[in-house]
Amino acid sequence: MSALELSKICLSLGGIPVLDSVSMHVAQGEFVSILGPSGCGKSSLLRLLTGALTPDRGEIRVGGAPLDERSRAFAFMPQRDALMPWRRIIDNVILGLEVQGLGRMEARAKVRPLFAAFGLEGFEQHYPAQLSGGMRQRAALMRTIVQDRPVQLLDEPFGALDALTRAGMQRWLESRFKDAHWTTVLVTHDVREAVALSDRIYVLSPRPARIIAEFEVPDRRPRLGATLSPRAIRLEAELLDTLLTETGD
């Protein structure tokens, strides 16, 4: 059974078709990337999943059941960290738990043991402005994970970071993912990131978005830090080629 299944999703916004019969599936514990050019409708796809939009046609199933307003199957991590500057890091991390109705003390006790794994030990009482970009992003990821939803949705989570911090974060995420097996959907336009982190990759066309290719990444983890296998290098080239030719510009 798939953790997440989209079948023939169509969506128009203001009369403009955005998604054209998009179908995809994500297995339990799988890391799937959605790769596409800027403005192709990736964010609309995410907004469908978080319940901010509803599709014109097609069906979204989570763990076999149709997605409705109450299923809350996704923990969402937006592009920029969206940490609240007035909350301490620990209180930012428990935001989702608080919305779920957990008391503040209880929620804090629940997340406190996780700070070490996210490299944030000792920073519980800091404010976001006191942390580096990478640490803020790890706090945002932690806020996503502790919600304990079936699927994690990451919307270009490293797009706003500088190249060095981004590389560090990707390595860190890879190592975390290897142990934890969070079912994850990553939206990105970074080919290398997609190849490094994913089990499978869907490629979207420009608007109206269709799925134009699907690739498996068979390489063993960890992939980052090691030299890329010839297969992965070929895959990267192929993906880039698909994006550049099929998407027209």
Add this chain to the structure above:
Amino acid sequence: MPSLLLKTSTRIRQGLPAILSVAAALAAWEIYVLVSGVSALVLPAPSRVIGQIAANRELLWANTLPTLQATLTGFAFSLTLAFTLSVLIDFVPRLRRALFPVFVISQTLPLVAIAPLVVLWFGFGLTPKILLVALVTFFPMLIALVDGYESTEPEIEALLGSMGASRVGIFRRARFPSAMPYFFAGLRISITYAVVAAIFAEYVGARAGLGIVILNAKNSFRPDLMLAAVVISSALTLALFGATALMQWIVLGWRQAGAGR
């Protein structure tokens, strides 16, 4: 301990220019009165004004209390009204278009004309003072709150939405805290008008208050006593301004944390 000492000495050094310029202005005034021999009935020296404060301290104290009461009651009323309306406007955007023109017009009314009318309608009690203080202080706070809610980062709202937060939950967890820096900017502007508005309301019609002291002193040609009341009213405004600054420092403590880096 040394860091605290250092902080205190930095504070004094930062405050020094202000202290020096005020002291210089007062010294120039004092010297001018001494040298020119101008009558105290026209221009009393600062030393004479201070003497009047000491000599009339009971009269001034008895009349400061009603002014303080009018200011604080009026301001509390204004704050409650501004907050309530700001929340209503945030949840029902159509209200903004209905109400804002009324508020803008209320800000164009000349106080000189409105104050006697309000006293005529509501008498010499506390009510006209509350209304006039509110009229002057309400708008900056309302604008600050409404604009403050609008300044909320859309990504934070989207995040809360994805977590399943309701509109009320989003207001409480994101929109309201986002408005706080704006609110305090509005509060600091408003509070400096509040005392002046209360004194003006008293001046037009009251039984007691600093406005009455000023009115009586004017009618008996006592500029020294007028200025004594003015000094008290300034001190009152500065104290209230200081109180809002302290409140801001407590509520927006997270901003200092960010600046410390």
